[in-house]
Every structure is written in C-alpha cells, then in structure tokens.
Amino acid sequence: MSAVQIPKSPKVILGASIIGFFTLMMIVGPYLAPYDPSATNFAPNLTPSASHWLGTTSLGQDIMSQLLTGARATMVVALVAGLVATFLAIAVGVAAGYLGGRADDGLSLLSNVFLAIPGLPLLIVIDSYLPSGERSNAFVIGLIISLTGWAWGARVLRAQTMSLRNRDFVEASRIIGESRTRIMVAEIAPNLLPVLASSLLFTILYSIGAYVTLAYVGLTSTSVWNWGTMLYWAQANNAPLSNEWYWFVPPGICIALVGTGLALVNFGIDEFINPRLREGGLSARQRRRIGMPRRPRLGFTPVRRLPETITRLSTMEPR
Amino acid sequence: MRMLLRRLSLYVVTAWVAITANFILPRLMPGNPVETLIGQLQGRVSPQQVRAIQLAFGMGLKQNIVQQYFGYLGQLMHGHLGVSITLSAPVSSILRSAVPWTVGLIGVSTILSFLVGTIAGTMLGWTRGSRFDSLIPLTTFFQAVPYFFLGTVMLLIFGSNLHWFPVLGAYSSNLNPGWSWAFVFSLIRYGELPVLTIVLSSVAGWMLGMRNMMITMVAEDFVLMAVAKGLPRRKVIMHAARNAVLPSVANLSLAIGLVVSGALLVELVFNYPGVGNLLLQAVLNEDYPLIQGIFLVITMTVLAANLLADVMYFVLDPRTRTEAAV
C-alpha cells in the first residue's frame, strides 16, 4: 500500500473543513474574544446585539468571548486525551495482536475490563477525589479521560494487527529474519494507519464529550472557560427555562459540530478500509441520461434500452 | 458454550476490578480526604456521620490495609455499601428506590434505539444510493450532540414552550405511585421526552453500523442466492439483515456502557428520580460513600446487561454454538 488516500467525497471535505475551522478557533479564539470572558462589567441578560453578538450572561459576562475563549480548553483537552488514549491503544492493542499467546490474553483482558466498566461513572469517581487544584489543570483532566477511553481503540487495533500478522508479506519478512521491531514498524504500522486514524477520531470525539460532561456536572474548575462550563453556568442560572437560548445553545452547537466533523471524516476512512462502502452509484440524472430508468437493484440487472424506447416509457410511466 | 463462559469470567474479573478500584482510589488520593471532608462539613456532621465517613475510607479502624480490604469485601457480600453522609441512610436502600427508574428509562430507550436504528440501517443499506443517503450526515449531528444538551433543547422546545410533553419528574406529582392506569399513563407521558432524547442521541450509531454491514452482506453470495430463489424482496432483505445484525448485537454490550453514561445526565436534565440524578447530587455534596455505591451498582448493572447481550448473540449466531466450527 502506498500513501493513504482518503476518498475525496463531499462528506469528507465538509468534515475536514469543520475540523479546520474549529482548530483555527482553538488557536486564535482567545485573541479574537472582544472582552474578558470572566469580566462582569456589562448589563446582565442582554439579548444578542451588535456589541454583544451572543448577548450577556446573568452575571453580565459577554457570551461570545466565553465561546471563543472556551474553544481552546475544550479542544486542547480533547486533543491531549485523544492522543494519549490512542497511544495507549497502540501500545496495548498492537502488542497484544502481534505477540499473541499469554501476552495477548493478559492485554486483551485488560482492555476488555476497561471496556466493560462504564466510562463516565468511573470518570466521575476518579475526578471527585481530585483536589480542586488539579481539577483546573487541563492536562490532568485529559490524562484521566484518556484512561477511560483507550480500550475501544486497543480492541480494534488488536484485531487489525492480528489479521495483518498472518498475511503473506509479514510472514515473508519473518522468514527472511527481520527483527520483530522492524516488522512492526516497517510492515505492520503503515497498514494500521487507516484503523488508527479512525480510532483517533473516535477517542477525540469521546474525549470532547467526556470533558464537556465533567465540566457541565461541575467536576472541573468552573473558572476555566470551556464549552462545558458555559453550559454549567447556563444551567445553574436556569438559562434554558428562561428562554436564554443564546447562552446555552451556541456552546452545544459547537460541540456537536466538532463531533459531526470528526464523524464525517471517519466516513471517508471507513470507505477506505471497506471498499464495498465506496459509492459506485449514479445520480438519478446521470442514470436518465444513459437510459437507466431506475436505481439498479439486486437481481434485476438493468437492460439498456434504445433511446426511443426510453422516451416512450417515461411518458407512459405515471411517475 | 465456551464463549459464554469466557464472557462470564471476564465480567467476574471486571466486577472484581471495579470493586477493588473503589477500595483503592480513595486511598491513592493526595491528602486525607476524611479530614478535608469533615473540615468542609464543619459543625454540620454528627458523630455517626463522621464514623460513616471514616468507615467509607477504612480509616479510624485499627486494621492494616489487607484486613481493611477483606472487611470491605465482606461488607459488600452482605449488600452493605456504607451510609450516605448527606442523606444519613444506608446507600443500599437509597439505591433500591432509584435503580428501577434508571433501569426502566435506559432499558426502554436502548431497546427502542436498537430496533429503530437497525430497521432504518437495514433499509438504508438495501436502498443504498437513494436520496435517503443524504440524511446520514444529519444523523451524525445528533450523535455528536451531548445527551444532556439535546435533552435541554428538547425540554425547552417541546416541554416549556410547546407543552407537548409533561416534564420534570417521572410522573405527575398529583398521583401516588401504584399500579393504577392513571399512574402508568402518567409514567409513560413523563418518560416520552427523556426516552426520545436518548433514542435520538444513540440511534445514529446503530443505524450506520447496520447500514455498513448491510452493504457488506448484500455483496455476499447467499443474498444473491436468495434472489435467484425468487424470494419476495422482503425475504431477501431478511437474509442479509439476519447476518448483518450480528455485529450490532456483538457491539450491544459495549454500547450499553456508553448509553448509560449519557443517559445518567438526561435524568439530571429532566429531574428524573434515577441513579444519574442521585450521582450528581452526591458529587455536588461530596458524598463519597454514595458516589462509590452508585458506581458499583451502575457497573454491576451494566455487566449484567452485557451478559444478556452476549446470550442474545449466542442465540442468534449458530457458529458460536459449535466448537468444531472452522
């Protein structure tokens, strides 16, 4: 396999653009924020206006500034957690799949145990014991999230490694006496890339959800601005019931958009991994042009008719 | 049979890990949580409560850590989960009243979500390339929305503004719980919006998984054979779907954990009297014995659900039943 080529479908392009947009927001968001997100020097409960695009909170804070500033913490924690979890997943999954035997039994058990324990309750338990100083540390939170989120990736990677391990080209390098490390790095790793990318996307998705949830519950420092704390304050001040949609809807939409972007890119990876998912179909207009009245159906191979037959058929058909 | 036994032993190990983590975690944390806690609750705690806190952390007892551990296991065997600090009641009896709500809510939502997602995924996979395909990105949006946020929006739109659904609580406060038609009806009405929230958030996963498996299955020979046999379309689809659903069922046990995590927060949004709501209260009040008890009960329930899902897989896939299988 040469370089990984992700099919360039509209879905993937849209997803990548969304992720690009929020990555940019992560980098420049805090600088773009018009005001200090914590400053309470505006009138409370302002509705959106030219000076406050998203209005103000009941404490008189500028919501737009909170959204822009909060992007960084949210995305950084998600990235840290996603990367660490993926690293753990590689370490455990690839080793288990490649080594086999006892090592595989032990490592698989480890990841299966972590898969079976429900993540969020465990996260809440661990987090509730953290001293409040640590709760404001994005990296500590990220690490804890990664601890509950690596197991799925490990499982997928193990399965993929096992199937690769038994393929001819790996067998061949083993026979010619290449070292295990070299086989792993040079032969197996490149073929794991698509699975790895997909697992990274999912762990990031999971991490955003977990972080935002912890913040929403009040288990991270409420003074660090992220989209979850915005929702926490909005909920605490009854914004949903007071119809202050501009307070709690924007952070929720941002979270959902980042997630959608990741999922859309993953469609592309799925289609790469499983060629049967790739679209080979034609649009209705293309079909009509070549004289195929309907979508091809299994068991009814289309018959191309002569042009005059098509026109006659299409005028006869009620649709 | 061997497959089921293997899964069962996995769950036993997992349960042990969860129980042990519950024991070790408080002892790993920096500082002395007991002192901190008693300090925080200054003056508001009775001597019994101090004792309860100390018991929960195995402190104030003249035992070494091994003795503490076995003492803790012994207590668990008898169903003792300690005493709640804030509610001054045994954790087990508090949970007994909360667990049925959560199991009911999440159980119904998960079954509905699985059924709806699987049927929709079957159709999407079969009619692949139709205009319904353009709905897929939309469903991923719902999948990416945090459960609690979607719940809040639904509550706002359909509950507070449109008044389509009664909200907040599990049943009308004018009724006494019991097996009356009015109560059951109220239970259903109040459950609609929370269930809808959980289904909307989780259905896309089942749908996409099923769609992709259907596309894979339709390319198999036995589906072509079903067509060659002149079977009606419905039966041909069933041939493919019957096989395509297997990975979904295999994933069911994994997904339950995720759904539970999300659904706990939906309870918070809708003020549903289940374990999720209780957990959040416990977290806010730093009621450690309650937090720990809830964690254990959730974990055990999820493991039991996992086992159920495994049994279902075992029944559905004949290949797991014969060891001689290639």
Place this chain on the structure above:
Amino acid sequence: MSTSSAPRALRQSASSNDEVSIAPAALESSDLVLEVKDFSVDYGWGERAVRAVRNVDLDVHRSQVLGIAGESGSGKSTLVYAVTRLLRSPAVISGGDARLFLDADKNTGSDVRTVDLMRASERELRSIRWSQISIVLQSALNALNPVLRISAEFDEVLKTHRRDMNRHQRRARAVELLELVGLNEDRLARFPHELSGGQRQRIMIALALALDPQLVIMDEPTTALDVVTQREIISELRDLRARFGFAMVFITHDLALLVEIADEIAVMYAGTIVERAPAASLHDAPRHPYTLGLLNSSPPLHGKHHELVGIPGSPPDLAQSLVGCSFRARCPFALERCASETPPLVAIEDGGRMVACWLHDGSATNLPEALRREVSLSKRAAPQPRATKEVGS
C-alpha cells in the same frame, strides 16, 4: 465464405422455422429451453464501460448439458448471470435478447409459454426463478446462509413457489431431495458450517432440483472440491440429469472436466464464443487455436497424461474496442487478416461445429495440422504430444 456474407448465427429462433436450421445436436427448434441472441454486457457506464460479453448467440436445448469453458475473465459467468438478470451493479445489459421457453408445468399449472427475460417484470422473474431456472454456485459455504439450518433453505424455496404444500409435505420433499444426492435426512437440522464441502455442494444440488426446474445453471460447482468428491458429484449429476431430464448450463474453466459431463461445449474468449461443438469432437479435434491451448493446459480426467502447457500472454483489455480477432496476440497461427477483421462464429463442417477463426475460412490453405485432426472413434483419446509443442513454442 466471405466476411460479409457469413451469417452471424446459423440457427433460427424457435418462432421462425421457414428456413432449415442447422442445429448442432440435430434437435428440433421447438426443443429449445433458452435462446440468447446478439447479447452484450457492459460493466460500468459511459466512457469507462468495459464490454465483458460481446454479441453472443447461445441456445440450450431440452435435457441438454451445455458446457461453457474459458479462462477467468472470459465472460462465461457474466454471460449466464446477465441472461438470468442476476448480475450485480455496475453491470448493464447493453444489447440483445434472451428468451426462456417453458413447458407446461403440472406443479404450478402453467401452460407452455415464452418468457422474454429482458422485458420481464420483477414479478414475472421472481415466479420463474428457481421454479424454472435454478443455480448452483462455486462455493456452497458462501451460497448457504450461515445462520440458517439446511431445512430452512428447502422450506423457504418450497413455501415461496409451492403454496399448496403443507409443513409435512415440505419436510418430506426435503428428505426425498437429500436422498437423491445421497445424504441422510439428519443433515436437515445442521448449519452450513457443520457440513463438509462435498455435503454442502450436494445440498446445493438437491436444492436446485427442489422445484423440478427446466434449466439448472452450474457455476463451477466442483472447483472448490477435492478431485475424488469432484468425480462423485459429476457422476451423480449425470445420473440426475438422465433421471429428471433438466437442461444444464455448466460453467467451468476446466475443459477436461466438461468433456465428462457436457453434450456440447462452447468455448469463450474475451467475451465472445470462439468455438462450439459436441463435447467429444471438441475434445478430440479442436478447431480453434484457443481451444487447443486450453486443452493442453488442463490435465485429462482419463487417459494418458500429456505435457501441460499454458497459453502464453494474457487476454486483451476489454475496455478497448477490439478490432480483429481478440486471440491473435496469443495465437501461434495468427494470419495477417486477424489484425483487421473480426472472425464470425460460423459452421465449418457437418456435425454442427462452429468456430470463429480465419484459419477455417475457405481461402486459408495453411490450416495447421493440430487443428485438422479427425474426430477419433474412441471418445476420450488424449491429445497428441506433438500438438502441445506447437502451441507451447
């Protein structure tokens, strides 16, 4: 015989019998089960389309076993699946006709009728599928639904097409069918993965005969099996055909195997039929250089082993429009005109042989000895080693 006057197909359709038809097995035209005319199949659409089957004429007679041989990619499976409308997307039938002539069927009470497969509605196709045309695939493991018991496979077919049968009758029929292929009724309770490859393939055959179809399509039914099982199944198939009289289209790349079971063989290359002849004559005295090559590259089931020689080169790219004979690049006897003129499939001698090769055109005098052999009296003589060398060099 010149190119322009060479008729495309010498046989006439069943409807017109005002001309004398030259049927290979000297059968009457009303004996036709399947008639395919000028049939073409594309994969894909527009400019990227690949024409996998090119203007093929084919007919199958009642109780006849027609073998279709060719390398993989020759279009043999594409042709048959397209005719039955079972070919998957992105295939498109880009031209031609296929008709099925059905006898009166006492089981369904239907009268003698003709089904135009290319214009039939989905409903009509469903009703003739399996009841009139059934299929046996190469891998029975993939063709049987892995989560269904064998009994369910029989039950479903009978339930769909024999509405009047009750549960006990369906069961009895399934047991009877299993007996036909030498299997015990306890196999009915099994799942596909619990059976051996040979058992699975026998079940597929039993299933294919469940509704007394008039045509059974065998797509490499023995390729995945070991040689012993292969032999057993072939002889069983011969017996079953003799007993029930269904027609069979037998697709395989193994020409030697085909000689064992087929009455007549059509050899396909690059989407066209290059030679068609009664099985024994084709085997003993091939007339197309490609047939000769194919015979030399497969071991005979009987008789002396000969030196196996592959055909050098590879089939042409079907995405290009082909001018001239598609085999010329690999043909040891290629003539100049092979590059510019496409040879039609024409009758060459008595006995209903047809070949698409310029070497047999009247003007060609230098017919190689290997393609001039007489049909020997002994039906299954091994080809002579000399021929092998000529092709191999």
